[in-house]
Amino acid sequence: MTLLLKQLFALVRLLNSDTGTNQIAAGVACGLILGFAPMLSLQALLVFVCMFLFRIQIGAALTSAFFFALVAWLFDPVSHLVGSAILEAESLQPLFTTLYNMPLVPLTRFYNSVVMGAGAISILLALPVFFASKRLIVAYRVKVVARFRSSPFWKLWSGTTFFKWYATYDKLHG
């Protein structure tokens, strides 16, 4: 829980800074794949490993995974239709037969219509979501953060002793 909270605070801090745009956007894209995949599956494990190994913002990934899991749940009937269409495509039958009988691949549960449909949708959307996230983060920083920092409330708050003390602490230990 501490790790999770730490990651969430890091996300807020990163969002409000001028750096880490790619990390956050990659986190959101990973969250999309994670949210659309079943929790106990090989692909979810792979995404987790990637999140840990590469510098992807985990807080952003987990937050967006939670959000996209809800979206995926709402889109289950659509995923089912898409997945059924893919799995029943005659030209793909030899490929699926090979994959089905290969080691490890069946652990992705690709042979399930909802998993296949959701997986296909999430992979197709991953790149657009990555670039859209980058744009949104930049827009957020310009339109929300900059405006907030020029507001009287922020000026008042940043002038308090407590804030100064926190800023010093954050600089030293953050």
Added chain:
Amino acid sequence: MDKPVKQQGPIRFEAVIPMLIVVGVIVLYFSLFFDTHLRRSIEYAAGQANGAEVNIGRLNTSVFDASVLIADVQMTNPAQPERNRLQVGEIRFRMLWDALLRGKVMIEEAAIEDVQVDTPRQRAGYVLPPEPEQEDGPSATDRMLAQMKEEFSGNVVGDLAAIAAGTSASEQIKVAGEDLKSSAYLDGIQKSLDETEQQWRERMDALPKGEDFKALRDRLAKVQLKDFKDAAQLQASVKELQSIRDEFDAKSRPVGEAGTKLTGDMGALRGSLGDLDKVVRDDVRGLQARMHLPSLDTATLSRALFGMDVLGQLQQARGYMNQARQYIPARSAGNKAKPAASKSRKGRDYAFGKPKGYPAFWLRRALLTSRLSGERGLSGEIRDVATDQQLVGRPLVATLKGDFPQQGVTGVKAELVVDHRTAEPAERLNLEVGRYAVAGRSLVNSENVTLGFAKATASSGFVAELRGEKVDMRLSNRFNDTAFETGSKTAVVREMMAASVAGLNTVSLDARVSGSWSDLEWKLSTNLAEALAKGMGRYLQAKMDEARKRIENLVNDRIGGQKQRLLARQGELEARYKSQLAERKAQLDKLRAELDGARSELDQRKNAAVDAEKQKLKQEAGKLLDKWRK
């Protein structure tokens, strides 16, 4: 607040230690808690399938050799929660890693040891509540089975004993307030009679009346029948007569048709009144049932004594059949794997098996053994438990042979074949039990009488063949060396029951249930029912006959007046319209005769005129010839 973020590479090297910690936690979980959680999960899933609590004493898994050991399995009997349906000492098996890596479970050989049935439990097991009804209501089969249950659980013998104990069946009979089918039937006839009368009134009004005939007669009177001046006059009369005849035919046709229709309508009404007897018989039977006036026939008694047993076995067979068809789906009509039925949110699983591939689950062979008391024991084999039989190419076959000495059950032979390789799933179970002890088994348990086996030694044969929606189940039980226990508050019932079963050392039960699941034909026969019918008949036949007669009389009294009124009204209607039609017909016949007479007279005149003309022409021709000769 802004803090410069350090420039870092794309790989998070500092995450290695947390990842190692995570891996360590996972290893720790599998070492310490996984077995417990898996055991609980299996207990839960097996409990859902069994319908009652399932306990597993110990479960050990080994990741490296993919082996599992499950010990002390107890499956509660849902009908008797204080006993186990099945108890297994130990189950050991090893899965293939090759299959596990493909997300499949493949067990080459399993050992199932110390199998016992019907063992006592330390504490009563939890029984799951019955499943709620389906949203679209119970299926036709469920409705039919519920109806059979209601019929079999009716206490026929208890009702007979109540009559023997002195309750006068006829005293209880009160027809007033009962909705009789025959009364409703008569109301229907009354309505039909009203409609028929109305139709006939309209039809008779539409038929030609006296004035129509008079008009025709007046026209006929004006037709010139003699003293014709020339042929044209004669021709005009013939034409007019034909016109009158055509009009007469048009008017007389409905009268003829009405006669045929009247015969048909009245015949139908008489037929309906004749069918009343059948409806009355149904009413009498219904009232007998509602007033608990039981029948003494052996078929009814057989059903009352053993119907619930047979029904229980049928329902059990159906339950296992449904589970087998759920987990081992049959092939669809095409040669393609049928996607497993599942909720839409979970999607569908497609199978892309290939020859020599693994199905999702495959237990190739399991050996059953039980050696609890020396040499006597149980041995059996289960082959090819697979979720895709088409892929495996073989049906599930399970055999069992031996004894359950602790339960006093010997000579058990069982063979189960589950063949779902084709589009029509088939299951066959053949079970024989050479000998088992029966003690304190109740057959009838009512307020007025109890009857059961105090002790007996029994043998049993059970064959069930289920194919698609078809059922053929045969049960043959023999209870030897029977000792009955009967009980009643009244001496006469005790005496009656004791006399009925006296000397009955062997009780046989033969049952067959066949047909489709929604329309089953039940045949049950037992010599115990024959003995009871005979023995109780001596005491009860007179009372039963009197009660039945009384019911018949009461029904007849209730509907007799209405029946007589309807019969009288039907007779009166028939007579009235027959008479009216006869009257019209007489008028028509008279007019027809007049028309025929006029026609005949005209024909004569016409022929005479033609003859005279011919003669005249002949004479004139003769004269001309003579003239030419000269």
